[in-house]
Amino acid sequence: MTNDVARTRRGLGLAALVAAVLVLPGLAAAQEPVKIAFTPTAAAGGIFNAQAEGFFAKDGLANTELMSQQNGVGVVAAVQSGSAQIGSVAAGVFFGAIENGLDYVAIGCQSLFGPGTKVLAVIARKDIDIKTAKDFEGKRVAVPGINGGHHIMFLEWLRENGADSKKITFLEVAHAQQGDVLRGKTVDAVVTAEPNVARILKNDLGVVVSYMNDTKRNLPDAFFMTTRAWADAHPDGVKAFQAALKEGVAFADANPAETSENTAKFLKQDVAIVQAAGKQQFCTPDLTKHVGELNTIMLDLGLAKKPMDPKKVVWTP
CATH class of the missing domain: 3.40.190.10 (Periplasmic binding protein-like II)
Structure with a gap:
């Protein structure tokens, strides 16, 4: 092996090493x-x-x-x-x-x-007479998270439809348990999103009062x-x-x-x-x-x- 070839190989090896080091962080x-x-x-x-x-x-x-x-x-x-x-x-x-x-x-x-959607609903038990926003006053309503998106959208729907949310008792219940609390009559209604809406309706655990898509704002x-x-x-x-x-x-x-x-x-x-x-x-x-x-x-x-x-x-x- 000539000295020139050896130097060339060492140079290529060093270049490859430098390239590898530069690439490694990325x-x-x-x-x-x-x-x-x-x-x-x-x-x-x-x-x-x-x-x-x-x-x-x-x-x-x-x-x-x-x-x-x-x-x-x-x-x-x-x-x-x-x-x-x-x-x-x-x-x-x-x-x-x-x-x-x-x-x-x-x-x-x-x-x-809100407007243009049909993915969020407030669902009431079948044995409870709830048809309007004001009918929720005095009732117990489950939401998956206090001040979460579901809860806030429901509050906005209540406000726009003249109901007083302060007269409603809210409970935090995870999506997976919302059907159970309707079945057990622990709450009067739940606010939930798809696909939980479809699952609750399929199991005949309640009726949709509103999809809350008649509000003025998203x-x-x-x-x-x-x-x-x-x-x-x-x-x-x-x-x-x-x-x-x-x-x-x-x-x-x-x-x-x-x-x-x-x-x-x-x-x-x-x-x-x-x-x-x-x-x-x-x-x-x-x-x-x-x-x-x-x-x-x-x-x-x-x-x-x-x-x-x-x-x-x-x-x-």
Whole structure:
């Protein structure tokens, strides 16, 4: 072997080593586990598709895991503790976390309640005479989370229809147990979302009083959030999540049958129940708009003294 050939080989080896070292940080970031916490409703169809159809991996998140939580408080706890890096948090819970000084940022919006939707319902027991909003006064109503998206949308519907929510007793009951509390007459009604609406109706446990889609305004049911520290440290990860979520939503619009199958898989539900559920109205990527929608309703309901600042809570790189 000549000295020139030896030097050439050593040079190529050194170049390969340098290239590997330069690539390793990006490769490590791509392989770093990203756990995404969610509450079990069909509204999370965007991330179900992103996981099942490989959009997360394609867009740069090679190691993602979806984690089901009982309610929005559980999602916040998972993100705060580091058990999850991203969470789908009920709108009111997100607002409360920001109001109490937690440094979270919105990186996506899940879906909408209100006009143009049929995915959220208040269901009354069959033996209770409830036909209007005011009929709920003096009754016991279960919601999956106090100040969660379901609860706030119901409060807005009551307000717009002249009922006094202060005369209603609210209980926090997870989706999976809502049919049981109707059957056992523990409550008079439940506020729930698909596919739980379809399941309760199939089991003949109640009647829909309203889908609460006759309100004047839409309410974002949940925001995908993370800590500001994680977002700032993983800007490419946030962008990958947003890209995959957008693809997951587009897939849902174009492929309802496959979306039902993906949703049934992650919710561990019969696909027929999911297929019977109403079509989701997913959020747009305009997070400033959706934060504004939440601000307006929270202020009008007296649940907040000042609005969230979109410039602070909407993450930007």
